[in-house]
Amino acid sequence: MNVKTRNRTRHYRTVSFDARTNAVVLIEQRLLPHRFQLVRTPDYRATARAITEMIVRGAGAIGATAAYGLAQGARAFHGAGLAAFERHMEKAFQTLKEARPTAVDPVNAMVEVRRKMAAGQTVAERQTLALAAAEHFADEVVAHCEAIGRHGVKLIRDGARVLTHCNAGWLAFVDVGTATAPMYAAQAAGRKFHVFCDETRPRCQGASLTAWELAQQGISHEVIADNAAGFLMSRGEVDLVIVGSDRTLGRTGEVANKIGTYTKAVLAQRHDIPFYVAIPLSTIDWNMKSGRDIPIEERHADETLGAWGVTRRGRREYVRVANPTSGARNPGFDVTPPELIAGILTPAGIFKPRELWRHRARLGGPA
Ligand code: MRU
Numbered sequence: 001m002n003v004k005t006r007n008r009t010r011h012y013r014t015v016s017f018d019a020r021t022n023a024v025v026l027i028e029q030r031l032l033p034h035r036f037q038l039v040r041t042p043d044y045r046a047t048a049r050a051i052t053e054m055i056v057r058g059a060g061a062i063g064a065t066a067a068y069g070l071a072q073g074a075r076a077f078h079g080a081g082l083a084a085f086e087r088h089m090e091k092a093f094q095t096l097k098e099a100r101p102t103a104v105d106p107v108n109a110m111v112e113v114r115r116k117m118a119a120g121q122t123v124a125e126r127q128t129l130a131l132a133a134a135e136h137f138a139d140e141v142v143a144h145c146e147a148i149g150r151h152g153v154k155l156i157r158d159g160a161r162v163l164t165h166c167n168a169g170w171l172a173f174v175d176v177g178t179a180t181a182p183m184y185a186a187q188a189a190g191r192k193f194h195v196f197c198d199e200t201r202p203r204c205q206g207a208s209l210t211a212w213e214l215a216q217q218g219i220s221h222e223v224i225a226d227n228a229a230g231f232l233m234s235r236g237e238v239d240l241v242i243v244g245s246d247r248t249l250g251r252t253g254e255v256a257n258k259i260g261t262y263t264k265a266v267l268a269q270r271h272d273i274p275f276y277v278a279i280p281l282s283t284i285d286w287n288m289k290s291g292r293d294i295p296i297e298e299r300h301a302d303e304t305l306g307a308w309g310v311t312r313r314g315r316r317e318y319v320r321v322a323n324p325t326s327g328a329r330n331p332g333f334d335v336t337p338p339e340l341i342a343g344i345l346t347p348a349g350i351f352k353p354r355e356l357w358r359h360r361a362r363l364g365g366p367a
Contacts, residue, residue: 001213002217003216013138014027014029014061014170015056015174016068016138017131023042024040024068025038026041029171030316033211033212034310039055041072043072044072044092047065047068047072051096051100052099057171057205058168058172058173058244059103059245060145060178060280061171062099063103064109064141066097066107067110067112068134068138069092069096070089070093071130071134073089074127075127077089077123077127080122080123082122082123085126093110096110101295101297102246102295102297103247104282104284104285105283109282112133116136117130117133137282144282145173145280146176147348149176149184151345152185152276155182156185157191157239158191158192159192161237163232163242164196164206164210164243165261166206166210166244166257166261167205167206167209168210168243168244169209169210177213178279179243180210182242183214187219193220194222195214196222196229197210197223198229199224202299202303202307202330203303203308204307204308205258207223211223229267238271241265241268242277243257244258245257246258247285248283248353249285249289249294250285250356251286252354253354253356254335254336254337254338255277255335255336255341256291256336257333257336260334263334268340275341276344277336277341277343277344277345277353280346281348281363284365296333296334297333298332299332301328301330304328305321305327306319307319338353351363
C-alpha cells in the first residue's frame, strides 16, 4: 500500500526480497506508527529471528517471509552435492518453522517452495526455482487479498460501522490485507463507513498498526479499548465484525486468531451481529482434526504486565503497568468455534465454516 513519509508517498510491500544481496527486506513493524523504517535480514537465521521478535508479524506476512527465508537459505548454499544441499534446506526449513508456532501460513508457504524446488536437477536449478516460488507465494497472497475485497465488498453497505480485531491489514500480509480488503473495496466504490479498531492488548496491533493503516488510507476509524466492544454492540453501534485468522481448520471450520477474537465472536452472537473471518488460502490447515490441537503461542509475561510506547523524544520504551511482584499468563491466540462465525471470506467466495471441507477442491485442499 502507499505510505506517506516526509511529504512523499511511495508504494511498499510488507516483505520483499533483494536478490542482489540475498536479503529479505522487511518493514520494522515494532516501530510503527511512530517511525517508518526498513530492515534487511542477511541470512535465513536472521530472517527467522525477525519473525520470532515480531519485526514482521501477521500470518500472511510471516508466510511470505518464511518462503523468502527458505529461498535465501537455498541461495546461500555453496557446493554442488544435492544430498548436502537437501540437509541444509531441512535445517533452514525447521529453523523458520519454529520461529512462531500458531500461524500455518509459513509452513504452507515453505512446503510449496520445497515442492516446486524439487523439479530442479541441480543445486543451481533448485536455487533459482526456490526464489521464483517464494516470489510467486508473495504475489499470490496479494492476489488472494484483492479477491477477498471483491467478494467482501457487498458486506459493507453505506453507513456501516465495522469492528475489527488486531491487524489483518496489509502489514499482516504482503499488501492489501484480508479484513481490510473489503474496506478498501468499499472505499473505492464511494461508500462511507466507519471502523472500530480494537486496541488488542497486550501488543496493541489494532491501536498501532490497523489504525495507522486506515489513517494512511483516509478511512474513518476510531481505536477502542478491548473492553468497549460489548458496550458498543449493546447500543447498536456495530453492524458487522471482520477479523483475520492465523490458522483455520479446513475440516472443522475452527478459527485461531489473535487473543480476544473468541470474546468478540461470543459478543457478536449475543447481539445478532454477523461475524466474518477473512483468509487467503495459505491460512487453511487441511490436516488438523481439532482446534484443541492448534499450537497456541504463549508469549512473555512482560507483554501483559506492561506496555511498549514511544516517548516524546521518539525513543521506544517499555513501562511496567502491573503490580511489580505479580506474574502473568499471556496466550497469544484463541480459537473460535464455527457456530459463532457467519462466514469465511476467501478468495474463492464466502463459505460457512463447516462447508470448507466440502468445497476443498475450490479452496486448494486435498483431493
Ligand atoms: O501476533 P501477531 O501480530 O503476528 O498476530 C497475528 C495476527 O496478525 C492476527 O492474529 C491477525 O488477526 C490474523 S490475520 C494475519
